[in-house]
Amino acid sequence: MSLLQAFEISMLLTSVCAVLLAGWLLWQGKQQPAMPALAGFAAMMALWCAGHIAIMQHWPKVGMALVLANPLMPMFFLHFALQFVADGQRTDRLQRYWQRWKLPLYAVTVLLIASSWYWRGGGVASTAGFNAFFVFSGIGWLNLAYTVLLGVAAHLVLYLGWLQHTGNKRRSIVAMFLAGGWGLLLATSFVFPSLGLNWYPYPMLLLPSYLLLLVYGVVRYQLLAINAFANKALLWLGMLLLVLALMALVSALLGQFGMQALSVVPASQLWLYSVLLLLLSALCYRPLASLAQKLIYPGVQLNESLLALWREQLLLCDSWPQLAQQASALLSAQVRQKVQVLLPDANMTPDSGASLYLLCQRDDTGWHYQLQGWQDVTPGYRLQGEVFAALLQSQCRIFEQSLKLAEAERKRLDQQHLVELGALSAAMAHELRNPLNIIAMAATAIDASSRAHIQQQLKRADRLIADLLNYAGKLQLHCAEVPLKALVQTVMQQQDWQGVHCQLDISAEQTVYADSYRLQQVLINLLDNALAFCRQQSDAQICLSTLQQGDQTRLYVHNNGPAITAAQQASLFQPFVSKRAGGSGLGLAIVRRIMQAHGGTVRHRTDMGWPVSFELSFSAQINTAKEPQHG
Known part of the structure; x- marks a missing residue:
């Protein structure tokens, strides 16, 4: 292949790629307002390359007219740059100036191009490797200077955008600067003949890469579709190189297989035919695939x-x-x-x-x-x-994950609400004790009967406040080995039994790892409930016993009072569901909270031979029980 053919193929590829990119960018203009201006830049690049081809094909007037339309390229690029960097404070003034001077600037550009055509701003000369190549003359140098000035202005606008933007837009601007430097290096050789330098413009052979790099650098961070397009383009480019290598091999072997007619065909023509065949295959692939799908899967409308x-x-x-x-x-x-x-x-x-x-x-x-x-x-x-x-x-997978996240968020909000409610309840309980103390002091001046009644209600209110503080306040444990029988006997001495028989079946050596004060609260609440429900019976009985199973100690509190109904069992340990007259509704809820803080459990049993049984389970030693628990 001669250098002349290589140049012509390079210009043809650049022109074809520019036309395709211009069409695609116009289509994408619905999503990105700046893209139509960039499409104009690509279209002018196609015309500029077509001008060089026209000159080489002996159409000098058409070719020079297209090349001298060069200023519209940077004009469109300046338009694109101003739209691309819009929406920033530093470019607001530029935007206002641009809206005012946009049409006059386009008019000046068109007028300069027309003047270059009228006064012949260029000509055709013979140079290294070319019988005909474009050279500037007269007003054509003004045309070139104006083109360079517009390009500098466009890159100054991009620099201002780079200063104010971050993220993908800033990366796009950096990519434009890098592509611009590459384009300047390639285009420098275009003016060699105009400067009297008889050098072949080798850099212009790589001109197709400039347009692709520029447009890809601009939109790869803005439009995800271009990345898929670039992926396909690289695939087709790889196939093209493979076909060219295959044709070179076939051309060398045709003579060996007796195909003399084909062996004398120039390699450049074989390559050109192969490229055209590949491009035709690329253009026909989608319609043929769609047709095949309709034939194999009639009625399908998947898109x-x-x-x-x-x-x-x-x-x-x-x-x-x-x-x-x-x-x-x-x-x-x-x-x-x-x-x-x-x-x-x-x-x-x-x-x-x-x-x-x-x-x-x-x-x-x-x-x-x-x-x-x-x-x-x-x-x-x-x-x-x-x-x-x-x-x-x-x-379904996405929906399941979203439901889990929503449930976790709901639980977090509920927990936060409970924490806030507990803190508020504890604060209110503390504040209620002040007016109760004033009432107690004021009651000392009234008659004994009324004073006794008031003091009884005050004790009840104080008990309610104490239960509320125990349930809603901060719970901190100080655990140690506690002799269980001695602790139970201490609690029993604080109760008003009123004829209720209590049986104690606990070994003197039995111990549990617990906070003795909190364990007393548990036993007091369970015994208070048991006494309240079975005290009115003539044969009222309460029994406390233990059972050791491995490293777990189980403490049972039985009574022969009325059995708990199935409906009540469902909410037995929930707060404020007490069925006992005068109860706060927090006793069993406090029991459960204290046992959970110990790492143990409490549950109601109906299979122990007693109407009502509660089972407390303690582990041998719960280290986490030493940590404070918050309500």
Whole structure:
């Protein structure tokens, strides 16, 4: 291949790439307002390259006219730069100036180009490797100077944008500067003949790379679609290089296989035919693929817009039943048959009116789908069902994660609310004791009967406040080995038994690792409840016993009072659900909280031979019990 052919192919490739990019950028202008101006830059680059080809093909007037239209390239790029860096304080003034002077500046540019055409701002000369090449003359030098000035202005605007922007936009500006430096290096050789230098413009052979690098650097951080386009472009470029190498090998071997006619074909023509064949294949690939799909899967209408619609509709669902119903409606409308989608958490039963089913199930490995009853469905509808099922499977995974996050957030807010409520309750309980003390002091001046009644109610109020503080306040444990029998006997001495018989079946050596003060609170609350319910019976009995199982100690508190109903058992340890007259409703809730702080448990038993039994379980030693617990 001669240098002349190499130059012509380079200009042709640059022109074709520029036209394709201009069309694509105009299409993307709906999403990015600055892209149409960049499309204008690409279009002018295509015309500029076409001008060089026209000169080489002996169309000098057309070629010189296209080359002298060069100032429109930086003009469009300046327009693009001002739109690209918009929305910043430093460029607000520039934007105002641009809106005022945009049309006059375009008019000056067009006027200069027309003047260059009229007064012949260029000519054609013979130089190294070329019989005809463009050279500037007369007003053409003003044309060139104006072009350079516009390019400098555009890059100054980008510099101001680089100062004010961050993130992807700043990265795009850096990429533009790097591409601009590369383009300046390549374009320098364009003026060699005009300066009287008889040098071949080798850098211009790489001109196709400048436009690609510039546009890709601009939009790769702004439009994700260009990255997919670049991925395909690299694939096709690799295939092109492979075809060129293959053609070179075939050309060398054709003579060995007796194909003399083909062996004398110039390698450049074989390469050109191969490139054209590859480009034709690229252009025909999508239509042929679409046609093949329609032939193999008739009736299928799968495209990006349909998938986006499905995804959007499924994302609107906020419950499993709604997701199942929406999925059923979408798929039924698509395959024109009634389809029922069954999800594990939607609580739906198979509909006898549906002939097709889509099951989405979850196991230890994740979500899976299964199509049932689709054996007689046409391949096109079967494909649609498979695609929809894969999309629904992904949506189920996303929806499950979102529900878990929402539940975790709800629990966090509930916990925070309980903490705040506990702090408020503790503060209010402390404040209530001040007016109660004043009432107690004021009651000393009244008659004995009224004073006794008031003091009785004050004691009750003080007990309610103490229970509220125990439940809602900070709970800090100081644990040690506690002799269980001695502790129980101490608590028993504080109770008013009133004829209730108490049996103690605890070994003197039995110990538990606990906070003795908090354990006394547990026993006092359990014994108070037991006495309140069985004191009115003639044969009232209470029994405390222990059982050692491995490293666990179990303490039982039995009584023969009225059995607790099944309805009451469901909320037995919840606060403020007491059925005992005069109770605060916090006794058993305090018991559970103290036992949980010890790392133990409390539960109600009905299988111990007593109407009412409570079981307290202690581990041998709970180190975490030494840490403070907050309500």
